Amino acid sequence: MPTNYRPISVLTYLSKIFEKVHYTRLNDYFTKSNLMGQQQYTFCNNHSTSLAKLQTCMKTLSKTSIKKLTSCAVFLDLRKAFDSVNRSKLLTKLDHYGVRGNAFKRRQSHFSNRK
Numbered sequence: 603m604p605t606n607y608r609p610i611s612v613l614t615y616l617s618k619i620f621e622k623v624h625y626t627r628l629n630d631y632f633t634k635s636n637l638m639g640q641q642q643y644t645f646c647n648n649h650s651t652s653l654a655k656l657q658t659c660m661k662t663l664s665k666t667s668i669k670k671l672t673s674c675a676v677f678l679d680l681r682k683a684f685d686s687v688n689r690s691k692l693l694t695k696l697d698h699y700g701v702r703g704n705a706f707k708r709r710q711s712h713f714s715n716r717k
Contacts, residue, residue, distance in 0.1 A: 620712070627705065637699055689713045 632638050659675060666673045693710055701709070 624705075624709065624712075628701070631701070632699070635700065 655677075662675075663673055693706070693713065696706060696709060
């Protein structure tokens, strides 16, 4: 389907650099503060959403096999999922987890008037 072949990002180079620096700092902060749970797969080194799906499927198949039950899987493609994130809730969560000061203000500014 042609709509699936959209650009990954339409940000300027300066914005891409900003995103990378901010991601690295947030990731380091969350990792060092031990705020990333064991079930967190996205944006973690050596983890992926594919690994999460595989582990979940294997656990479910194993449990249902032992109980001699039938299994079924449904996979959804949530295109443009980040576009649907409630940014005010995301900012509230960042504040809750200790992201404050200039880092918080930069993220808040980055989210304002974005489409």
